[in-house]
Amino acid sequence: MYLDRIVVTKKQEVEQLSQSLSISEAERTIATMPATRGFRDALTKRANRRVGLIAEVKKASPSKGLIRPDFHPVTIAQAYEQAGADCISVLTDVQYFQGNNSFLTDIRAAVNLPLLRKDFIIDEHQIYEARLIGADAILLIAAILTKEQIDRYIKTAVSLGLDILIEVHDRAELETVLAIEGSVEHGLIGVNNRDLKTFETSLSTTADLIRLLPAGVPLISESGIMSPDDIRYVSDAGAAGVLVGEYFMRQADIAAAVHTLMAPANREAGASHE
């Protein structure tokens, strides 16, 4: 399974990172940095749409190869911001997604939206690094972490002002995450619609798992959302937000694509918060 390969690579990267990044130094630097922008709040307190949007900056993926050859991360992020995305996700993994930490740092300097560092976190050092490069939130993938790791990493993230998107893709993972104290108070639950073995996406994963969530816990539906009908489907299923990458990356006019895709989630004019 490709996740196993990615984790092998990450372990090597993390070994290097733990030589170069000192946690105590990182803590001193972070203390001088501006506060993070609320990622969770931006998604859950929005007024203009029924479904929040995390728009992803994604050049390539292991399953699709190169997705967007003409790739300018800052220009893409500015288009997302201009089109009214609530948050932006930036792939920083180099080996498998052709991402880079510098994409996140450059985007941080150019847009105001909260940013998710999209990577495969398996070690504390990566959480400090995320904060240092300008992230407001991190992704924790339940499929590659123990319950104890998730628990510990949530605490570390919270102590650094970072929000957390906790990704699950089946019932067992969701139940593990829900049993962790603070997971739903501090984290957002993300359901990945992509089967990690076959790469196939099925939006029914969102509809199936949302039934197991306690009422009021916001769910983010991730992957495989490609049309306004898909937005309608996950919205009707009760998703609070969506994470969309590939669909936007394949459009010439990204801002227009955001408007088209999200149209079914728009609240009727005048109907919001009067």
Ligand SMILES: O=P(O)(O)OC[C@@H](O)[C@@H](O)c1c[nH]c2ccccc12
């Ligand atoms: O490009 P898509 O199908 O719209 O999916 C976006 C996002 O959900 C996907 O990139 C993703 C979800 N979880 C991940 C974990 C690692 C890397 C990537 C991902």
